[in-house]
Amino acid sequence: MSTAISSGMLHPAPDTRRLLIKWIVALLVPVIVFTLWSGESIINAVISPATASGDVPSDPISLIEAAVFTAAFYVAVLLLAGYLVAADSGRRGTIELWLDVLIFALVPLIFVILFGLIIGLALCAVVWPAYFYGRSLVRKARHYEPPPPLESLKVMNDEQRAALMSRASAGGLWFGIAFAAVSLIVDLVYFFTGTLPVILLIWAIVRTLILPVAGYFLGRLAGVIALRRALPQSENGNGGNGVGRGRDRLSRRQQLEVLSTTRAREEAQDLVPNDLPLRSSGAQRFYLILLLAFVLFYPVLDPFLFGSGTDGRLDGFGNAGYYVILALGLNIVVGFAGLLDLGYVAFFAIGSYAWGMVGSTQFGLLTGIHVNPQLWPWFFWPMLLGAALIAAFFGVLLGAPTLRLRGDYLAIVTLGFGEIVPVIFLELDKYTNGINGIVGVYSPALPGVDWTSSTPYYYLILALIAFVIFANIRLRDSRLGRAWIAIREDEVAAASSGVNLVNTKLFAFAAGAFFSGIAGAFHTAKLGSVSPDSFGFGDSVIYLAMVVIGGIGSIPGVIVGALAVYAVNEFILAQLDSLAAVPGSVLFTIHNGITHVIPGFTFGNIRNLVFGIILVVIMIFRPEGLIPSARRRRELHHAEEEGLGGDALDVAPGAPGFETEVRVE
């Protein structure tokens, strides 16, 4: 097998050519848009800082960070190109794909460019459901049947594997060529109209040479990655790469065959060849890495992407961050263990006051110990754990007498706690300074870090979120996590299988409270103060809404849910108000129109109304949440997914679906 670029690659066979066109066009358009928007400006700023605009950072470290991200982005795109061409089974049409890419990649990009990150994504949240709905109508009208998931899945022999590898390299190579060509043309136009300095032209030429070569090799790498996800060659199942999980005797293919359609589809999503490679787990890894890189490098990238105002935006994201942690914590109680908690704000308050009372002059008032204001902020770090433990302790304390209660009764009791705890903080003013709250709470301390800007808080909350996600995943997949899910499914059966109900539920409460303690300490440190009126029943409801909207029990779901709820609650409506203040804009006219009928109207005022409407709409049309866990989606849509109609009970014995819906209760 020659590693040189074979002539076959420069003149690909017709089906490969079709695949190449399909994917290269699909990828090229969004990438070019992104490049024109900012990818180019980042690289240009690095190479020729003099030509960069004023907002953009010019210190070498930021520039290098930005350049690293951009390089990573293009590497990922080249890898993706190779992977997609290799993994595609070819069964889904090209137009369908291009439409998908248009709606899910291009449109969001354009919205974000025009309206900013949050409003842009909010618009997507309107457009995407509309597209889904429209598409399902069209499909129904044309009696569209998705092809059975396992049809194209076969064990590939050596020749087919080699063909896959060469497709992958071809994909990377040709994408590199196409992208290089388009970029070169654009740069030449700039050059000949005099706006491009020579050094950047030299860079353009260098780039045109590098991209195809990089594309070829990255394509090969993508091919290797794709092959890892193909069915193992030996019919005896074991020793397959990437799919090794100790199967006895039967091949993976045979195992997949006996699974139900839903389950098979879930599993087939991982494998190559794949009908929808954009959605396959292989591609999802790329997206995840890109997303992570984007989030990590965001503070440096923001000026390139959105101009001035970085610090304000970072401040907002820092706040959104603790919502995410709260959602993840509540997800353990409500999502994993299935306990309805209507008073989660109580633990958040406890965590907040923990640092508030310790990390400020209040500590001196309480204990008489005089703390050195220079050194005391260092205590934030141990206190992060301390606040979490204190909150967890109260979680156990409050939970122990009440967790023997069932469902609705437990919910009412938690509601009570949610009311009692903030009132306690309010009334114990000897200790907590009552209604005035505690001010002058210290920020954390870290050598060389300036905590007066938003950036350190942004990274801190990212680190905390990473830890919380890690902990959640580990817990979910452990003996304890299984016990929680068993309790949620059927308490009596769980107890009869040996799960101690009270202790396991207590653990859920304690774990949820633990994470809210972390969020609380962070919140107080960032705000620099804490007061009882920040904690009310409305907040508990919001946290619950984050979990439910995002997808109960699903970790990515509640993260998205938290961000979405935060965006709507804190940001979008306030933003609409400031946009409406601009005379002559559409919003201005609308706003005036409404205030004639309802004086005192502002978009901010109707916050709860909008929020309520969104909740109702989501519960009707997508009760499993924005990104549901696989279990939940099946729970709620089981009959449809198995191809059963509404009258599942009318299915004749022997036909598929007969057994599955007859529940013996």
Add this chain to the structure above:
Amino acid sequence: MSVEQVNGHAGIPMLDLSKVTKHFGGLAAVQDVDLQVWPQEIVSIIGPNGAGKTTVFNLITAIYRPSAGDVRLGGHTLVGLSPDQIVRRGIARTFQNIRLFNNMTVLENVLVGQHTQLKATVLGSLFHTPAVVREEEEARKRAIELLSFFGSELVTRQEEYVINLSYADKRRVEIARALASNPKLLLLDEPTAGMNEAETLEAVKYVRRLRDELGLTILLIEHKLAVTMGISDRISVLDYGRKIAEGLPEEVRRDEKVIAAYLGKASTGGEKAPVDEKAEE
């Protein structure tokens, strides 16, 4: 003198119910029931619908607490324990209306069954300590082993969500889950309910194997008289919450009180009817 003493069992029974009574409000669901089960016996409890059979199971497994009387396992009382403690003492059960964890896979259901056998701590799970990783690996292997008791089909379908299984398969998974806790005594509540003749025969075979190969003691509730007669060492008959007869299968089938109890229920057939005896609800 009880049958057991006549037959010469030595020592104390494994399971001993003495004068067990359960009132719900004014109704006595179970009244003064005595029952002994000796190691490695297969004992059946039969009786018309509403006789209180499942209530007896629920009293043994602490889902209900007896209003009067005592339940002992190996001489130690079980009254006052919680259901999970009962499991730890070595009693496992299945349910009449199959109670599996529907949105978990076959494997996961059996893994939950092993809850009492695993020692993983929260910190260990969090940091994937070698001990915990090893334990999870062993647990998976054991779960597959348990599933293979029923042949290879469930092993192949181990990643399937149980809600998609056939009825007979669901019953098997429930038994595998019960076996996962390493019980000494297995309570099977109508293990052949809803099965056709072929499936019932198969079920009978594996119930016997549970005793013969795994050394379990089995107490089962069964509605199909032919099944009970074929498989039990001894049978106890309940009617209206009281034990009305007890003894070897041949004795019980000829007992007048038993015949009367069954014929007296308008909707049940007599004992002559073969396998398909399940009464209408």
